[in-house]
Amino acid sequence: MNVLSGLLRRLDHRRAQSEVDEELQFHLDLLTEELCRQDMPRDEAQATALKRFGNLEQIRNECVRISRRNHPVVSALKWFFGFVFVIGVLVRVFSLEFHLTRVGDILMAVGVLSRFLLYLRVMTPSRYFSQPDDSSLIKLNDLPTSIAAYDQGKRTPVERVIS
Amino acid sequence: MAKVRTDLMQGTLELLILKTLARDPMHGYGIAQRIHQAVDDLLKVEDGSLYPALYRMEERGWIASEWGISENNRRAKFYRLTKAGRKRLDGERANWERVSQAITRILETA
Numbered sequence: 001m002n003v004l005s006g007l008l009r010r011l012d013h014r015r016a017q018s019e020v021d022e023e024l025q026f027h028l029d030l031l032t033e034e035l036c037r038q039d040m041p042r043d044e045a046q047a048t049a050l051k052r053f054g055n056l057e058q059i060r061n062e063c064v065r066i067s068r069r070n071h072p073v074v075s076a077l078k079w080f081f082g083f084v085f086v087i088g089v090l091v092r093v094f095s096l097e098f099h100l101t102r103v104g105d106i107l108m109a110v111g112v113l114s115r116f117l118l119y120l121r122v123m124t125p126s127r128y129f130s131q132p133d134d135s136s137l138i139k140l141n142d143l144p145t146s147i148a149a150y151d152q153g154k155r156t157p158v159e160r161v162i163s
Numbered sequence: 164m165a166k167v168r169t170d171l172m173q174g175t176l177e178l179l180i181l182k183t184l185a186r187d188p189m190h191g192y193g194i195a196q197r198i199h200q201a202v203d204d205l206l207k208v209e210d211g212s213l214y215p216a217l218y219r220m221e222e223r224g225w226i227a228s229e230w231g232i233s234e235n236n237r238r239a240k241f242y243r244l245t246k247a248g249r250k251r252l253d254g255e256r257a258n259w260e261r262v263s264q265a266i267t268r269i270l271e272t273a
Contacts, residue, residue: 019240020214022238022240023190023191023214024211024214026190026191026192026233026237026238026240027192027195027210027214029237030192030235031192031210052209052210053209053210054209054210054211054212055211059212059214059215062214062218063215063218066215066218066219066222067218069222070218070221070222
């Protein structure tokens with residue numbers, strides 16, 4: 001059980017989010033530096049970088065969603081639960097004794113249910129397993145570009161999204 | 164004056180990414196820069212659109228990624244082409260040439 005909870009902890013969506021944020025932040029910073037090298041004032045460079053990047057919030061969410069789906073632990077668990085289901089089907093088909101068919105039914109049910117729970121965990125983590133943490137998300141694209149770039153606390157757009 | 168369309172056709176971005184990574188492993192920013200340099204202003208490629216494409220391509224096994232240190236000593240995620248990706252690139256390139264030849268022929272004759 002500890003092993004399973006350890007695996008599920010690794011699926012924590014915050015981990016996927018922080019990696020995506022770090023990657024996108026890296027991109028925005030390099031783009032800003034590049035624009036500054038072209039003699040653009042820093043404020044303008046930051047705003048231009050953000051504008052050129054596109055819809056930051058939407059891109060970030062899409063990347064996090066794919067990243068979680070693509071996690072090696074998720075793939076391994078999907079494979080394992082599929083295997084459990086197939087074993088259940090085989091037991092059900094080839095067993096001659098009544099109690100063994102029940103075992104087959106249970107294995108099939110466990111396989112299907114586990115995959116369903118995994119799906120909920122991976123695809124909709126905040127809704128079913130965690131407290132929503134998107135309340136502080138700033139709708140960057142609703143803001144004027146100059147405001148959306150960097151705020152008074154010198155936080156970058158991604159930092160603001162995380163906080 | 165007619166407005167010039169610069170948006171990318173579906174699937175073209177993946178082909179550009181595969182081709183870019185065929186030379187060296189690169190981080191997302193490097194890929195974006197290389198594509199911008201190559202297409203100049205002929206095509207509009209929004210930097211951010213690269214990332215969902217990269218993640219999807221990794222999911223399909225065409226590229227692989229690992230964290231490393233960039234040229235400016237920052238942690239960055241580097242992408243490289245896999246064997247499946249190289250195969251995909253060959254297939255996509257052949258497909259692109261076939262489609263583009265066909266369309267050109269139609270435009271010239273119609």
